[in-house]
Amino acid sequence: MPFTDVIKSYVKSNTDALIDLLTALAKIPAPSNHEQLRAAFCKTWLEAQGAEGVYIDEALNVVFPMDCDGDRPIAVFMAHSDVVFPDLEELPLRVEEGKIFCPGVGDDTANAAALLMSVKFLLENDLRPKNMGVLFVINSGEEGLGNLKGVRKIVEDFGDRMAEFFTFDAFNCHGVDRAVGSRRFLIEATTQGGHSYNDFGRKNAIAVLAQMITKLYAIPLPQKGKTTFNVGTIEGGTSVNTIAQKAQMLYEFRSDELSSLLQMQDAFDAVLEDCKQSDAKITCTLVGDRPCANDVDEDKMNTLKARAEAASIRHFGQSITYSSGSTDCNIPLFHGIPSLCVGCCFGAGAHTHQEYVEIDSLPKGLGFCMELVLAHF
Numbered sequence: 204m205p206f207t208d209v210i211k212s213y214v215k216s217n218t219d220a221l222i223d224l225l226t227a228l229a230k231i232p233a234p235s236n237h238e239q240l241r242a243a244f245c246k247t248w249l250e251a252q253g254a255e256g257v258y259i260d261e262a263l264n265v266v267f268p269m270d271c272d273g274d275r276p277i278a279v280f281m282a283h284s285d286v287v288f289p290d291l292e293e294l295p296l297r298v299e300e301g302k303i304f305c306p307g308v309g310d311d312t313a314n315a316a317a318l319l320m321s322v323k324f325l326l327e328n329d330l331r332p333k334n335m336g337v338l339f340v341i342n343s344g345e346e347g348l349g350n351l352k353g354v355r356k357i358v359e360d361f362g363d364r365m366a367e368f369f370t371f372d373a374f375n376c377h378g379v380d381r382a383v384g385s386r387r388f389l390i391e392a393t394t395q396g397g398h399s400y401n402d403f404g405r406k407n408a409i410a411v412l413a414q415m416i417t418k419l420y421a422i423p424l425p426q427k428g429k430t431t432f433n434v435g436t437i438e439g440g441t442s443v444n445t446i447a448q449k450a451q452m453l454y455e456f457r458s459d460e461l462s463s464l465l466q467m468q469d470a471f472d473a474v475l476e477d478c479k480q481s482d483a484k485i486t487c488t489l490v491g492d493r494p495c496a497n498d499v500d501e502d503k504m505n506t507l508k509a510r511a512e513a514a515s516i517r518h519f520g521q522s523i524t525y526s527s528g529s530t531d532c533n534i535p536l537f538h539g540i541p542s543l544c545v546g547c548c549f550g551a552g553a554h555t556h557q558e559y560v561e562i563d564s565l566p567k568g569l570g571f572c573m574e575l576v577l578a579h580f
């Protein structure tokens with residue numbers, strides 16, 4: 204029987220199991236850097252399906268290598284376990300009008316469930332990869348505060364052998380094929396401060412940051428790619444009649460072009476240097492660093508896209524459109540590894556409490572995921 208028919212019959216007889224797995228997984232809290240509960244669930248689940256050699260690494264990735272020994276090249280399939288919600292209690296889930304509502308249900312739990320169910324198919328049928336090892340990962344740290352911790356660890360451990368990389372982390376039809384790199388900084392100003400009337404004339408930490416912001420917003424944007432910057436928060440000061448002694452802000456810049464990202468870094472360094480004054484102390488801490496793509500083989504990228512497109516047409520009846528974005532692909536793309544971010548469900552409201560997935564898209568997504576995985580079997 205060709206794989207297409209096998210996929211169809213597996214999906215049909217496993218749709219309930221897929222939904223059960225998704226609802227169980229979605230309720231488990233998993234804020235970035237605290238993915239322990241979900242990781243343990245996924246490891247136990249995989250072992251119950253017969254997976255051998257599953258481990259949880261120090262970054263809290265659940266890793267299942269299939270024939271990845273020696274120096275074989277490796278294909279990676281991953282979906283992330285963490286959600287943006289800080290809750291450590293069970294996440295609220297409800298099913299209504301053909302939709303499953305739960306924070307994080309689409310980003311990225313439905314994709315993780317499709318990947319796990321694809322692995323179950325391989326195990327049930329005793330399939331082994333043909334040309335290269337295949338590494339399945341339910342990874343940690345994809346969302347903002349995770350700073351791509353999980354994928355960094357995977358690239359550190361397997362990067363020199365990674366031939367291709369898929370992450371399932373999007374709603375279908377919206378893929379990501381270019382990496383938006385970013386740098387994020389916590390900038391703090393400290394001054395002597397004092398009484399607003401009696402000590403008038405001394406440096407004010409808030410004013411120091413305000414001057415700095417004016418200079419940051421005057422940086423000309425690089426020409427190549429799309430580049431943005433933002434001061435996201437600012438806080439500080441003590442009271443209306445106190446010359447502010449402390450103030451801090453969060454600043455970031457982003458670009459989908461490596462040279463532009465570096466240009467922004469130079470401009471930022473110059474502003475920082477310029478703002479350092481004898482009577483105000485300015486400290487700057489890098490709190491986030493996501494690289495851009497670097498020298499990725501275009502033909503190999505197109506091969507991955509062609510595979511994803513064929514699978515999307517077959518299972519969703521729709522094409523995938525691509526844009527640039529910040530995903531787990533940033534790290535492998537920076538190392539020149541062809542990488543694609545695609546999705547296994549339809550839904551909306553990512554990063555909100557109203558997030559949902561459409562139930563009838565889930566079996567289609569499972570078929571889509573299986574087809575991409577089965578290219579190696």
Ligand SMILES: [Zn+2]
Nearest residue numbers: 310311345372
């Ligand atoms: Zn995500």
